[in-house]
Amino acid sequence: MSAYNFAYLDEQTKRMIRRAILKAIAVPGYQVPFASREMPMPYGWGTGGVQVTASILGPDDVLKVIDQGADDTTNAVSIRAFFAKTAGVKTTTATTEATVIQTRHRFPETNLGAHQVLVYQVPIPEPLRFLEPRETETRTLHALAEYGLMHVKLYEDIARHGHIATTYAYPVSVNGRYVMDPSPIPKYDNPRLDDCEALQLFGAGREKRIYAIPPHTKVVSLDFEDHPFEPTKFEHPCALCGSTMSYLDEVVTDDAGGRMFVCSDTDYCETRQREGHIGHLNAAAPQTCPEAAE
Amino acid sequence: MTAALAAGFARPVFDSQAAFRAAMDALSRPGAVTALITDLTPPSPLTPAAAAIALALLDFEVSFHLAPSLAGGDVGAFLRFHTGAREVDAPQEADFVLLDLAADALDLTSFKLGEAAYPDRSATVLALVETVSRSDGPALVGPGIKGRATLGVSPLPADFAAQWQLNAARYPLGVDLLFAAPAHVLGLPRSARIVEEAR
Numbered sequence: 070m071s072a073y074n075f076a077y078l079d080e081q082t083k084r085m086i087r088r089a090i091l092k093a094i095a096v097p098g099y100q101v102p103f104a105s106r107e108m109p110m111p112y113g114w115g116t117g118g119v120q121v122t123a124s125i126l127g128p129d130d131v132l133k134v135i136d137q138g139a140d141d142t143t144n145a146v147s148i149r150a151f152f153a154k155t156a157g158v159k160t161t162t163a164t165t166e167a168t169v170i171q172t173r174h175r176f177p178e179t180n181l182g183a184h185q186v187l188v189y190q191v192p193i194p195e196p197l198r199f200l201e202p203r204e205t206e207t208r209t210l211h212a213l214a215e216y217g218l219m220h221v222k223l224y225e226d227i228a229r230h231g232h233i234a235t236t237y238a239y240p241v242s243v244n245g246r247y248v249m250d251p252s253p254i255p256k257y258d259n260p261r262l263d264d265c266e267a268l269q270l271f272g273a274g275r276e277k278r279i280y281a282i283p284p285h286t287k288v289v290s291l292d293f294e295d296h297p298f299e300p301t302k303f304e305h306p307c308a309l310c311g312s313t314m315s316y317l318d319e320v321v322t323d324d325a326g327g328r329m330f331v332c333s334d335t336d337y338c339e340t341r342q343r344e345g346h347i348g349h350l351n352a353a354a355p356q357t358c359p360e361a362a363e
Numbered sequence: 364m365t366a367a368l369a370a371g372f373a374r375p376v377f378d379s380q381a382a383f384r385a386a387m388d389a390l391s392r393p394g395a396v397t398a399l400i401t402d403l404t405p406p407s408p409l410t411p412a413a414a415a416i417a418l419a420l421l422d423f424e425v426s427f428h429l430a431p432s433l434a435g436g437d438v439g440a441f442l443r444f445h446t447g448a449r450e451v452d453a454p455q456e457a458d459f460v461l462l463d464l465a466a467d468a469l470d471l472t473s474f475k476l477g478e479a480a481y482p483d484r485s486a487t488v489l490a491l492v493e494t495v496s497r498s499d500g501p502a503l504v505g506p507g508i509k510g511r512a513t514l515g516v517s518p519l520p521a522d523f524a525a526q527w528q529l530n531a532a533r534y535p536l537g538v539d540l541l542f543a544a545p546a547h548v549l550g551l552p553r554s555a556r557i558v559e560e561a562r
Contacts, residue, residue, distance in 0.1 A: 075377070080379065083379070083383075084379070087387075087419070087420060091420075094391045095390060101483045126380070183392075209480060246534070268387075283391040284392060285507060287506075
């Protein structure tokens with residue numbers, strides 16, 4: 070560990086990122102440019118989130134890292150190991166024990182508290198990027214709060230599909246001013262961003278942007294009066310813990326069309342199973358369907 | 364030659380992180396009183412908490428301006444030596460402004476407000492005050508505040524509420540304030556608004 074500065078980054082880089090974070094907090098939803106560094110992992114693996122985490126992390130912090138809600142996927146495991154090695158901080162998989170949670174593409178199912186900070190990994194921070202490729206133009210659009218393009222895009226969804234077909238990275242309006250990309254979280258999670266107890270920070274490494282949502286900030290998913298925003302609903306309960314209140318992943322179980330729906334948040338699901346909630350395909354459940362128990 | 368320069372952080376990595384986290388907590392929860400304990404003994408009239416935030420955030424990439432009451436003594440040399448930041452005479456050119464609300468006049472319009480496309484290119488004002496508390500003061504609403512908070516800062520200029528209304532009216536442009544008492548900080552980002560007390 071002594072071969073690295075605490076949390077890998079050098080102190081000057083941390084100061085630069087910290088100044089960006091403070092400005093991001095002061096102007097919720099506005100993307101602050103920062104001098105993103107090369108990290109010992111490829112772009113797309115959370116270099117922005119890692120730099121934000123490294124800049125806020127202290128020796129007493131407890132770190133949790135999730136990837137699509139799961140603590141046990143490659144990205145989550147390696148980033149957790151990265152900070153365990155370079156910062157020597159305590160790591161955890163329990164949402165309630167963590168003070169800093171770095172996440173890729175999910176908001177944890179468990180409600181966050183005021184002592185926690187949620188750090189998102191962001192691939193494309195600019196919500197207008199696929200509508201207007203020029204950075205000079207999108208900057209002007211944000212400066213003028215001119216978000217008609219985004220509404221046209223959502224309208225075209227309705228014209229084509231009969232409903233707003235955007236299901237992830239669903240744009241939000243923050244504090245009534247900036248339209249922001251909440252990162253590719255499922256739109257199921259969007260309502261959780263509003264009036265959240267915890268500070269939420271967003272880091273995009275390749276695109277070199279940091280933005281933030283302070284606690285208790287108004288975050289509204291864009292919609293129309295006659296086509297109001299609707300979070301995703303699931304027809305099934307979780308097959309392992311039986312929860313009807315969580316975001317589910319579809320898992321293919323064989324090559325004959327077999328599938329199961331399980332919580333994407335592994336900590337939430339395992340905690341529920343420990344508490345005795347057993348889903349219909351859980352190995353601990355009463356057996357009715359032999360092939361599901363394998 | 365003046366007397367020996369006051370020492371910087373004993374543990375630069377951890378002390379900067381602690382000072383930054385206090386500033387981050389303060390700005391993300393306007394009106395909340397955040398403790399910032401440090402063993403710095405900065406040159407007067409700089410207080411330990413203000414010095415800690417300055418050492419944590421300043422470096423060669425940014426500039427700072429000292430208001431008249433701080434400009435005369437050893438504060439400039441202390442900050443220049445420990446951070447490498449540029450000291451500028453014109454307040455409107457500075458990224459960070461340090462002033463003492465007990466001694467200096469406050470004019471929020473004299474600082475960098477940012478640009479329409481880059482509102483982050485604005486000044487952060489580090490204001491030395493005697494006390495910050497949760498009691499008495501104008502009521503605040505805005506991001507980071509559940510319901511209402513109080514701007515419990517003393518001393519506060521008589522026309523502060525009027526100046527802040529102007530600052531808030533320019534949103535997303537504007538300056539961000541960190542009030543630093545000797546061992547506590549209180550944040551007032553530009554997104555916070557002062558409202559009439561409803562009694």
